[in-house]
Amino acid sequence: MFMIVIYVYFVICLLILFYTISYITYQSHYYFREAQHVQQFVRMISDQQQLLRQGAFIDRTHRNLLCKRLKQINQLIAFEKALNQLDREDGTHAVYVKQLEPVIQELVIHYQSHDEIKRAFLANFIASYAKDKWYDPFIYQTLFSYMDDAAIYLRQNVLLAMYQQPDPKLIIKVFHYLTENNLFHHAKLIQDGLLKYPYDCEELFDALWEERETFHLSIVLGLIGFITYRSDRYKETFYHLLQEEQVDLEVQTRVMRYFKRHHDSRVEPLLVALASDRKSPLRIVAVSVLGEYPSEKVMATLKKALKDDNWYVRRNAGQSLAAMNGSAFDQVEVVTGYNRYTKEVPRYELPVEGGVDA
Amino acid sequence: MNLFMERFLEFIALFFVGYMILYTTFLFLSVLFGAIRLFEKDRRVRLRNEIKHDYYMPISILMPAYNEGVTIVDNVRRLLQLDYKLYEVIIIDDGSTDETTDLLLEAFPFQQASSPIHRVLPCNKETAIYEATIHNVKLTLIQKERGGKGDALNMGINASLYPYFVTLDADSLLQSNALEKIIQPVFADDQIIAVGGMVQLSQCVEMTDGHVRHYWIPWQPIVGMQVMEYDRSFLASRILFDQFSGNLIISGAFGLYKKDIVLAAGGYKTDTIGEDMELVMRLHSYMLHNKGSYKIRYQPEAICWSQAPRTLRDIVKQRSRWHIGLFQSLISYPEMLRRFRYKPVGFISYLYYWVFELLGPFIEVFGIFTILLSLQFNILNVPFMINLFFIYTGYGIVLSLTAFFQRVFFQGIKLKVIDIMKAILFVVLENTIFRYFLSFVRVTSFIGYKKRRNIWGSITRTTHKNGSRA
Numbered sequence: 010m011f012m013i014v015i016y017v018y019f020v021i022c023l024l025i026l027f028y029t030i031s032y033i034t035y036q037s038h039y040y041f042r043e044a045q046h047v048q049q050f051v052r053m054i055s056d057q058q059q060l061l062r063q064g065a066f067i068d069r070t071h072r073n074l075l076c077k078r079l080k081q082i083n084q085l086i087a088f089e090k091a092l093n094q095l096d097r098e099d100g101t102h103a104v105y106v107k108q109l110e111p112v113i114q115e116l117v118i119h120y121q122s123h124d125e126i127k128r129a130f131l132a133n134f135i136a137s138y139a140k141d142k143w144y145d146p147f148i149y150q151t152l153f154s155y156m157d158d159a160a161i162y163l164r165q166n167v168l169l170a171m172y173q174q175p176d177p178k179l180i181i182k183v184f185h186y187l188t189e190n191n192l193f194h195h196a197k198l199i200q201d202g203l204l205k206y207p208y209d210c211e212e213l214f215d216a217l218w219e220e221r222e223t224f225h226l227s228i229v230l231g232l233i234g235f236i237t238y239r240s241d242r243y244k245e246t247f248y249h250l251l252q253e254e255q256v257d258l259e260v261q262t263r264v265m266r267y268f269k270r271h272h273d274s275r276v277e278p279l280l281v282a283l284a285s286d287r288k289s290p291l292r293i294v295a296v297s298v299l300g301e302y303p304s305e306k307v308m309a310t311l312k313k314a315l316k317d318d319n320w321y322v323r324r325n326a327g328q329s330l331a332a333m334n335g336s337a338f339d340q341v342e343v344v345t346g347y348n349r350y351t352k353e354v355p356r357y358e359l360p361v362e363g364g365v366d367a
Numbered sequence: 368m369n370l371f372m373e374r375f376l377e378f379i380a381l382f383f384v385g386y387m388i389l390y391t392t393f394l395f396l397s398v399l400f401g402a403i404r405l406f407e408k409d410r411r412v413r414l415r416n417e418i419k420h421d422y423y424m425p426i427s428i429l430m431p432a433y434n435e436g437v438t439i440v441d442n443v444r445r446l447l448q449l450d451y452k453l454y455e456v457i458i459i460d461d462g463s464t465d466e467t468t469d470l471l472l473e474a475f476p477f478q479q480a481s482s483p484i485h486r487v488l489p490c491n492k493e494t495a496i497y498e499a500t501i502h503n504v505k506l507t508l509i510q511k512e513r514g515g516k517g518d519a520l521n522m523g524i525n526a527s528l529y530p531y532f533v534t535l536d537a538d539s540l541l542q543s544n545a546l547e548k549i550i551q552p553v554f555a556d557d558q559i560i561a562v563g564g565m566v567q568l569s570q571c572v573e574m575t576d577g578h579v580r581h582y583w584i585p586w587q588p589i590v591g592m593q594v595m596e597y598d599r600s601f602l603a604s605r606i607l608f609d610q611f612s613g614n615l616i617i618s619g620a621f622g623l624y625k626k627d628i629v630l631a632a633g634g635y636k637t638d639t640i641g642e643d644m645e646l647v648m649r650l651h652s653y654m655l656h657n658k659g660s661y662k663i664r665y666q667p668e669a670i671c672w673s674q675a676p677r678t679l680r681d682i683v684k685q686r687s688r689w690h691i692g693l694f695q696s697l698i699s700y701p702e703m704l705r706r707f708r709y710k711p712v713g714f715i716s717y718l719y720y721w722v723f724e725l726l727g728p729f730i731e732v733f734g735i736f737t738i739l740l741s742l743q744f745n746i747l748n749v750p751f752m753i754n755l756f757f758i759y760t761g762y763g764i765v766l767s768l769t770a771f772f773q774r775v776f777f778q779g780i781k782l783k784v785i786d787i788m789k790a791i792l793f794v795v796l797e798n799t800i801f802r803y804f805l806s807f808v809r810v811t812s813f814i815g816y817k818k819r820r821n822i823w824g825s826i827t828r829t830t831h832k833n834g835s836r837a
Contacts, residue, residue, distance in 0.1 A: 012758065014388055018395045019762045025402050026769040032406070033776045082414070130414040161555040162416035195554045201422060227557075320485045 043087050050091030058101040067108045075112045080119050082127045089134055107142040117151040128155045129163040136169035140207050149179050156186055164194065168202055175208040177216035184217070188225040199231025200238075210239050218246070226257060233263040241271040251279055262294050269298040277302045281310045284326075293321045300329030308333065372744050379737050386730060390723055391762060393604075398766050401606040405777050408668070418554045425453040426546055426623070427532040429523030431516050432458055435537035436465040438674075440474045442537060447504050448577060451546040455505040457523045458537075462513030468495075471508055475499050480507075488521040488634035490514060496526075516619070517635035517642035524626065524634055532629075534643070536620040540569055540672040543577025549623045549669035558662045560628045560650060563617035564669035565601050567774075568594050572672055582780045584789040589682060591793035592801045593675045598770040602667065604719075609665040613716035615651070615696075617663070619643035621671035628653075628661075639699075641692015648700045655707050667777065686805055687812035693725055694813070728806035735803070763798040 053074075057067045078084040095102055113135060120131045132152055135143065152167050159167070164187070171180050187194050206213055214236055221229050236243050247264045250256060256264075265283075268276045280302065283295035296314045299307050311333075314326035411417060428446060432439055439458070446456050460468050471477070477497035484493060491514035499506045511522055520534060533549065535541065545564065553559050570590050573581040584591050608614045619642065629646070632653040639645045647663065654661040676682040697720055707713035741747035771790055775782055782790075 010384070012755070015391055015758055015762060018391055019758060019765065022395065022398060022762065022765045022769060025398060026765055026772070029402065029769055029772045029776065033772065036776070086414070126411055126414050126416050129416045133415040160416070162411065162418065165418060166415070193557050195557065197422075197424070198418070198420070198554055201420065324485070 039083075043083065043090075046084060046087035047090045047094065050088050051094055054091060054095060054105060058095075058099070058105055061101040061104050061108075067105060072109075072112055075109070076115045079112065079116055082123075082130065085116075085130065085134065089137075092138070103142065106138050109138075110143045110145060110148075113143055113148055114145060117148050121151065121154060125155070125159055125163045128159075129166045132163065132166035132170045136166060136173055139170060139173035144174060146174075146176065146179070149174050149176075153179065153182060153186070156183065161194070164192065165198060165202075168194070168198075169205070172202050172206045177213045180213070181216060181220050184220070184224050184228050187228065188223065191225075194225075194227060194231075196227040196230035196234065199228050200234035203231065203235040204238060211242065214240060214243070218243075226259065229257075230259055230263055233260065233267065237263070237267045237270055243267065244271055244273045244275075248273060248275055248279075251276060258290065261291055265291070265294050265298050269301050272301060274302070277304065277307065281306060284310050284314055287317070292317070293319065293325060296322055296329055297325040300325075300332040303333045369744060372740075373746055376737065376741050376744070376746060383730075383734055383737075386722075387759070390727075391759075393607075393719065393723065394763075394766055397604045397607040398769055400610060401602050401770065402773060404606050404609075405602070405667070405773050409777060412668070418551050420554065422452050423547060423550045424531050424553065425455075425529040426451070426550060427523075427527035427529045427626075428454060428456045428535055428546075429520055429527065429532055430456065430458045430535045430537050431461055431519035431523065432463065432467055432537040433461045433513075433516070433519075434463045434465045434467060436463070436467045436470055438538045439467055440470050442540065443471065443475070443506070445540055445574075445577065446535075447501050447506070448543070449541060449546055450543040450577065453529075454546060455507065455528055457507045457509065457526055459519040459523045459526075460508065460510045461515070461519040462511065468508065468510055472497065475501065475506060477506070477508060484509075484522070484526045487525055487630055490518045490521040490525065490637070493522065515637055515642075517639065517645075518637040520642065521634045521637070524629065527626065530626050531623055532626055533621070533623045534619055535671070536673055538569075538674045539566075539620050540572075540574060541577065541621070542574075542579070542670045542672070545577075545621070545669050545671060549621075549666055551668075552664045552666055553623075553625075556662060556664075558660050559664055560625045560654065560661045561617055561647065562623040562664045562666050562669070563605065563614060564621035564623070564671050565665075565667045566618045566620045566671050566673050567597060567601075568675045569672035570675060570677075574672070579778070579780065582775075582782070582786075584786045584793065586789070587677060588793065588796060589679065590675055590677060591789060592797040593682075595767045595771060595790065595794045595797045596801070597675075598774045599767050602770045602774050605665045606667065608716055608719075611711040611715070612662045612664070613712040614663055614665050615648055615712070615716050615720055616644045617647050617665075620673045621669070623669075624650075639692065639695045640688050641696050644692055644696040645699065648696050648703070651712055652700050652702060655710065655712075656702075667774075670778065682805075683808050686808045690725075690728075690809040690812040693720065697721055697725055728809035731803065731806045732810050760798050763802075764794050767794045767798065 053071065057071055060067060075088070079088055092102075092106070097103075116131060117135075120128050132155060135148065135152065139148075149171060152170055155163060155167055168180075168183055171183055186192075203213070203217075214232075217224075217232050218236070221232065224232070233247075247267050251261065251264050251268075265280070268280070277299075280295045280299050283289055284292045284299055286292055289295075292314070296311060299311060308330070311326045311330050314322050315330075317323055317326070430443070430446075443456065443458065458471065460471075477499045480496045480498040482496065482498075484496070491512040493509050493511045495510040497508040497510075505528075507526060509522055509526060511519065523534075524532060531550065531553065533546065549562050549564050552562050568590060570585050570587075571582055571594060572579050584594060605614055605616075622643065624646075628650065632646075632649050634646075635642045636645050636649075650661075650663065676685050697717070700717075703713045703717040738747065738752065768791065771794070
């Protein structure tokens with residue numbers, strides 16, 4: 010019995026070994042063939058760019074040929090490599106890619122019936138080249154249909170493609186899809202993806218912010234991060250948000266960080282109140298943000314925070330005090346007075362090498 | 368007496384047949400899953416199905432060191448050139464008696480710092496802290512009283528700034544994209560609390576700027592056989608366990624952890640030898656007890672090259688430590704089977720490590736003893752045994768070679784014919800001699816193990832291949 014089992018395993022493992030070796034051999038052949046295809050595409054594209062320089066359009070037969078060949082994923086990979094090899098700075102490159110829009114329209118339909126790995130590649134291809142070139146909503150509506158049962162990689166590539174078209178509604182649609190299906194998408198991916206949006210960011214902020222309550226928390230966090238990097242127009246909105254009581258802790262934290270980057274004197278009393286609230290975990294961030302709001306009151310709050318039970322509050326308060334460039338006298342006073350906690354942090358944050366000996 | 372012995376040996380034979388069927392089935396499934404997953408991964412990467420990002424999470428690299436003067440400066444220099452936007456490197460010198468700290472102070476523009484370290488995790492006292500910033504990477508050197516590797520890592524966690532930390536052995540080389548690869552799963556799934564990287568042997572490579580320029584199989588049989596052994600272990604079983612987040616080991620040589628979870632679980636234990644495995648088991652236990660959703664991932668694309676022992680003496684020391692560490696970790700968490708027996712990590716991973724990793728060497732040595740006994744009583748079917756040995760060894764050879772070729776292909780390494788020949792030779796030696804030798808080493812590892820508690824494992828280090836730049 011045992012011998013039969015082990016013989017069966019042995020044979021199957023032998024087959025796996027042969028498969029592995031054959032696959033490795035095939036891959037070297039594949040890369041050789043791919044290099045040939047890339048060169049072929051480079052020549053074809055260069056010919057078409059020549060036509061464009063003469064003021065003509067790209068050849069219809071060329072377009073038809075692409076429609077046919079790019080339906081094979083290996084050809085699409087080679088085509089993308091060929092596009093990358095060509096000089097993007099050449100004015101005809103952008104014109105050539107723009108005129109490929111009908112090809113893309115056909116490809117998005119074709120790849121709908123393929124597995125998600127291939128769909129993700131097409132979405133990534135569109136994300137790389139769509140900017141200022143392919144606007145047709147049909148392409149993006151079809152890409153949206155790729156999201157059904159999609160793995161994170163496909164979702165991310167579809168999102169990257171969506172950020173390259175100008176209509177915020179399509180981005181909102183994807184965010185709704187992620188939220189309704191409870192699909193996790195890291196806030197940082199959302200934030201950095203949105204930062205790639207090449208069109209009117211103001212319009213996008215407003216459209217997305219209006220819908221924020223229908224989005225998953227990680228999307229809202231990403232959105233706040235995006236706004237923080239791109240706009241100081243949300244001071245009013247975020248100021249009111251900071252005053253609300255039923256706001257998620259992480260949202261509050263991000264909003265407070267917004268005010269670290271975009272100064273607004275109205276939030277100072279709010280931050281001081283948060284920094285003084287011994288029960289609120291937000292005081293860790295509040296004392297850090299207060300470093301950007303130098304005043305007598307803030308200084309006093311930060312000095313008080315140096316006696317906090319929480320090490321991170323003490324550390325951030327010390328760093329904020331040091332960042333404020335307050336008079337050395339004040340800091341030495343802090344260092345030499347109060348108790349052990351008070352002395353601990355600012356001693357090392359003073360802009361004097363080695364700190365001050367208490 | 369003979370009848371009793373005959374019955375006894377029959378029973379033993381049946382036990383062995385059952386054990387071997389289970390073990391061969393496990394190996395078979397491991398390689399099958401490994402093959403499927405690696406080919407799928409290769410396809411995904413080729414077709415851009417990965418979270419490729421310009422800027423990931425900031426990471427703290429913790430490098431505990433004890434008497435690592437031979438390699439530490441070169442390795443830190445290489446760490447400062449990784450292809451990653453924001454990270455810090457923290458070297459924790461755990462009371463070295465050689466010139467580890469002096470060499471580092473000489474090589475880098477360190478300045479003594481007096482910033483306090485927040486003691487969230489207990490660890491021995493620091494004696495000096497030095498800081499430098501090189502190529503925008505913050506480099507911290509902490510000298511502390513000797514307390515063992517776990518204690519040094521706890522100090523590193525306390526001093527770290529970022530929400531994720533990577534542990535790295537002081538003799539290890541990271542590929543330039545290793546940090547990017549090891550953090551990628553975290554972006555794909557918010558339940559991930561730890562990620563293990565793939566550890567390979569640095570004696571096989573010459574690296575330039577963090578890229579493998581040349582790869583070969585060394586002529587030294589001890590190193591060559593370990594290459595084959597590592598491939599089987601890292602590529603096969605770990606990928607299989609990864610299907611259900613069931614890996615119980617993340618090698619201390621290269622692993623990523625979510626700091627807040629590690630802090631909540633209590634950090635590294637300082638009185639154990641296998642602190643890396645113990646931590647992973649504790650994370651499992653902690654998350655299961657708290658009914659938290661979590662995943663522990665294995666990421667074979669994140670590659671670290673680490674030195675393997677070159678002498679029999681070193682390998683005996685290393686494997687003895689590993690086996691004792693395994694034993695300490697397994698007996699510390701019996702609830703994995705008692706309370707969480709319906710979880711795959713309990714009834715598959717935990718049982719696997721007990722039966723095939725911890726007790727396996729004893730069973731194998733006992734098997735050899737039984738064969739000798741059967742021969743003595745003249746009840747051994749010699750042709751059957753020879754047949755069994757050949758088919759079992761042949762099976763092991765095919766599995767190891769499959770794992771080796773898969774790994775080589777996956778890493779995009781080009782092999783010369785001579786290296787393929789060496790690989791075949793070492794696979795045969797590993798399956799016919801080395802694994803039985805290691806079984807014997809593991810069986811004897813418990814002799815005097817209490818004396819070896821809480822000490823650093825040390826093997827003879829050499830500088831990485833001359834002229835190599837990472």
